[in-house]
Amino acid sequence: MAIRRIEVREKLMAKNDEIAADVRRRLEASGVPCLNLVSSPGSGKTALLERTLQQLGDELNIAVVTGDVQTENDAERLAVHTDRLVQAVVTNGACHMDARQILVALEQISLEDTDLLIIENVGNLVCPASWDLGETAKIVIFSVTEGEDKPLKYPRMFERSTWAVLSKTDLLPHLPFDPDKAVAFAREVNPELEFFFTSALTGDGMDEWCEFLRQRARAGSGTAV
Amino acid sequence: MHELSLAMDVCRITEDHVGRTSLGLVREIGVEVGDRSGVEFGTFEFCLESLLSAPPFVNARPQIERTPGDELRVTYVEVDDGDSSD
Numbered sequence: 634m635a636i637r638r639i640e641v642r643e644k645l646m647a648k649n650d651e652i653a654a655d656v657r658r659r660l661e662a663s664g665v666p667c668l669n670l671v672s673s674p675g676s677g678k679t680a681l682l683e684r685t686l687q688q689l690g691d692e693l694n695i696a697v698v699t700g701d702v703q704t705e706n707d708a709e710r711l712a713v714h715t716d717r718l719v720q721a722v723v724t725n726g727a728c729h730m731d732a733r734q735i736l737v738a739l740e741q742i743s744l745e746d747t748d749l750l751i752i753e754n755v756g757n758l759v760c761p762a763s764w765d766l767g768e769t770a771k772i773v774i775f776s777v778t779e780g781e782d783k784p785l786k787y788p789r790m791f792e793r794s795t796w797a798v799l800s801k802t803d804l805l806p807h808l809p810f811d812p813d814k815a816v817a818f819a820r821e822v823n824p825e826l827e828f829f830f831t832s833a834l835t836g837d838g839m840d841e842w843c844e845f846l847r848q849r850a851r852a853g854s855g856t857a858v
Numbered sequence: 859m860h861e862l863s864l865a866m867d868v869c870r871i872t873e874d875h876v877g878r879t880s881l882g883l884v885r886e887i888g889v890e891v892g893d894r895s896g897v898e899f900g901t902f903e904f905c906l907e908s909l910l911s912a913p914p915f916v917n918a919r920p921q922i923e924r925t926p927g928d929e930l931r932v933t934y935v936e937v938d939d940g941d942s943s944d
Binding site for chain 2: 634635636637638639640641642643644645646648727728729759760762763789
């Protein structure tokens with residue numbers, strides 16, 4: 634028996650990273666920032682985006698790509714609030730989106746006519762943290778119904794995110810949820826994390842969130858991370 | 859699911875290096891898994907063992923090394939080239 638050893642030293646997911654770099658190059662060439670919204674299922678990503686499109690849809694050209702495991706429900710909800718094509722990526726059971734899906738989605742987006750690209754990722758606080766989609770930054774969303782210790786349970790996602798949104802704040806009077814404790818836990822894993830506090834239902838905090846998006850659109854790509 | 863995707867990527871990289879027709883000759887695949895890579899070690903190992911024990915592999919096994927950091931990579935592939943006296 635002659636055993637031959639082949640030295641490899643090749644990264645896993647290298648293909649995804651290559652495509653993500655291509656996505657990033659295209660976005661940077663057009664000056665389009667791309668925000669990748671990540672969260673657990675049911676945190677209110679779609680509701681936040683619905684309200685965002687209502688408030689900013691006439692002012693900014695926002696392209697949206699939604700990822701869902703099985704349906705196109707989120708894209709259909711968002712399409713009501715914008716004249717632009719909302720692209721649905723159905724992952725057919727996969728727990729995350731990958732860069733190839735974003736590259737394909739870019740084929741349908743006129744980047745010259747786009748101020749901001751938002752990706753609504755699949756609801757999952759584990760796997761999407763590992764997949765670079767070519768985004769400018771990840772924004773993690775968690776709701777006040779989820780428990781303050783979410784950042785400690787899913788530290789990688791909070792480490793990888795540049796901003797966080799605490800959503801559904803209209804429910805705070807009815808819940809034993811301490812926002813200060815949630816922010817403190819999040820900053821234990823990522824001291825640089827900046828927070829927004831929003832209620833898509835009442836509109837509280839939406840002005841600050843929308844002003845942030847205006848600033849990102851003005852800043853263009855490549856400056857957030 | 860995430861671990862299975864990664865295990866399948868290990869198989870793809872192995873095929874790139876040895877060719878599909880030689881996958882049955884692979885005996886060992888070295889893989890580094892960073893302790894901050896977000897990979898559940900036991901699940902990943904189980905996925906890899908499952909894939910490497912089925913065709914087109916015949917008798918391959920993973921040799922997984924935990925490393926500091928977030929790297930995930932295939933480090934080597936060992937292939938049985940047969941009786942060296944031939």
